[in-house]
Amino acid sequence: MTGRSPDDPFLGERAEGVLDDGSYEATARVVDAGSDADERTVEAALRPRRLAEFPGQPRVRDQLSLVLEAARRRDAVPDHILLSGPPGLGKTTLAMIVAAELERPIRVTSGPAIQHAGDLAAILSSLAEGEVLFLDEIHRMARAAEEMLYLAMEDFRVDVIVGKGPGATAIPLELPPFTVVGATTRSGLLPAPLRDRFGFTGHLDYYNAVDLAAILTRSARLLAVEATDDGLAEIAGRSRGTPRIANRLLRRVRDYAQVHGQGVVDRAAAQAALELFDVDGLGLDRLDRGVLEALCKRFGGGPVGLSTLAVAVGEEADTVETVAEPYLVREGFLVRTPRGRAASALAWEHLGLTPPSGTSAPTLPLDDGEGRFG
Numbered sequence: 623m624t625g626r627s628p629d630d631p632f633l634g635e636r637a638e639g640v641l642d643d644g645s646y647e648a649t650a651r652v653v654d655a656g657s658d659a660d661e662r663t664v665e666a667a668l669r670p671r672r673l674a675e676f677p678g679q680p681r682v683r684d685q686l687s688l689v690l691e692a693a694r695r696r697d698a699v700p701d702h703i704l705l706s707g708p709p710g711l712g713k714t715t716l717a718m719i720v721a722a723e724l725e726r727p728i729r730v731t732s733g734p735a736i737q738h739a740g741d742l743a744a745i746l747s748s749l750a751e752g753e754v755l756f757l758d759e760i761h762r763m764a765r766a767a768e769e770m771l772y773l774a775m776e777d778f779r780v781d782v783i784v785g786k787g788p789g790a791t792a793i794p795l796e797l798p799p800f801t802v803v804g805a806t807t808r809s810g811l812l813p814a815p816l817r818d819r820f821g822f823t824g825h826l827d828y829y830n831a832v833d834l835a836a837i838l839t840r841s842a843r844l845l846a847v848e849a850t851d852d853g854l855a856e857i858a859g860r861s862r863g864t865p866r867i868a869n870r871l872l873r874r875v876r877d878y879a880q881v882h883g884q885g886v887v888d889r890a891a892a893q894a895a896l897e898l899f900d901v902d903g904l905g906l907d908r909l910d911r912g913v914l915e916a917l918c919k920r921f922g923g924g925p926v927g928l929s930t931l932a933v934a935v936g937e938e939a940d941t942v943e944t945v946a947e948p949y950l951v952r953e954g955f956l957v958r959t960p961r962g963r964a965a966s967a968l969a970w971e972h973l974g975l976t977p978p979s980g981t982s983a984p985t986l987p988l989d990d991g992e993g994r995f996g
């Protein structure tokens with residue numbers, strides 16, 4: 623694969639996300655698990671409001687249900703809750719659900735928005751009793767604010783600094799009890815003292831196709847889209863285990879069905895639309911396949927160094943590493959070895975290619991997908 627021209631019908635959304643140099647913004651991918659502000663508005667309408675409406679993640683749901691019910695019976699605020707897991711799996715949704723189940727208001731902010739301890743002090747000192755404070759991307763909060771948060775979470779107290787320099791004094795301010803719900807895609811980056819202040823941590827994992835189909839059935843109903851089970855199953859199978867991607871693909875298939883058909887999301891519409899949007903049967907898009915094709919066709923399956931591979935696909939090494947690789951490694955298409963990237967037997971098979979004789983394509987990843995070699 624080479625660099626793209628702005629005329630290239632990238633993912634069917636012509637020129638959207640295509641940069642001047644013909645490469646594209648990773649976040650413009652239809653299979654990207656992240657989202658931007660516009661999409662978040664659309665997403666808000668599709669969020670389940672209560673635990674009972676939340677498909678998938680049965681373990682986290684049961685654990686959370688217990689924590690909340692116990693707190694309700696004690697007539698106390700629940701322990702602070704940490705939700706960890708990859709983007710788009712429902713951490714924000716669950717934070718909203720916690721507040722709804724407790725029938726308490728929720729204050730929403732994020733780590734990057736809290737750059738100074740004063741930003742956090744202002745929020746904490748205005749919380750109402752029992753309020754839920756949702757801190758998204760909590761691992762990105764400024765260090766000074768983190769220390770203030772320890773104290774607030776443990777003792778419901780904050781030291782407000784008045785004045786500057788040697789004359790500055792700390793005035794302790796009592797806070798009403800509240801619950802922090804923290805969300806992170808990188809729980810390993812949270813300092814231990816902060817992690818320890820959460821009484822409950824829920825780890826969200828990728829969804830199976832059955833749960834994704836249930837999510838899609840609900841979303842189709844909310845979007846007033848007529849859909850068949852096999853149409854939704856087709857979308858679920860290409861959604862990389864991620865509800866955000868599933869909902870986005872549903873909206874694109876709906877568009878296709880409205881323009882080219884009778885508006886019904888069935889298997890044929892899903893297949894045609896997702897072919898147009900360049901998402902194959904296993905959820906790989908053009909960049910993913912480009913990486914695998916380069917590996918197999920140009921480097922005999924590898925191993926090959928990341929930068930050489932990136933040049934071959936006309937992308938930055940960083941894009942290949944952070945955008946394409948995680949899913950390819952997770953699904954066992956690509957293997958990271960100490961000598962570079964290699965295609966697995968599954969990659970050859972998926973591309974309909976035969977590995978050259980005399981080579982043995984690795985079948986098992988040698989690392990854990992995070993670049994650590996086992």
Ligand SMILES: Nc1ncnc2c1ncn2[C@@H]1O[C@H](COP(=O)(O)OP(=O)(O)OP(=O)(O)O)[C@@H](O)[C@H]1O
Pocket residue numbers: 655656657664665666668669670676677678708709710711712713714715716758805807837865866869
């Ligand atoms: N279990 C679920 N059932 C139904 N919809 C879900 C579920 N999980 C996530 N979604 C939907 O997926 C979209 C993304 O979810 P959400 O914003 O909660 O993810 P997130 O984990 O907070 O992502 P990020 O890490 O990017 O903030 C929302 O539209 C939400 O409605």
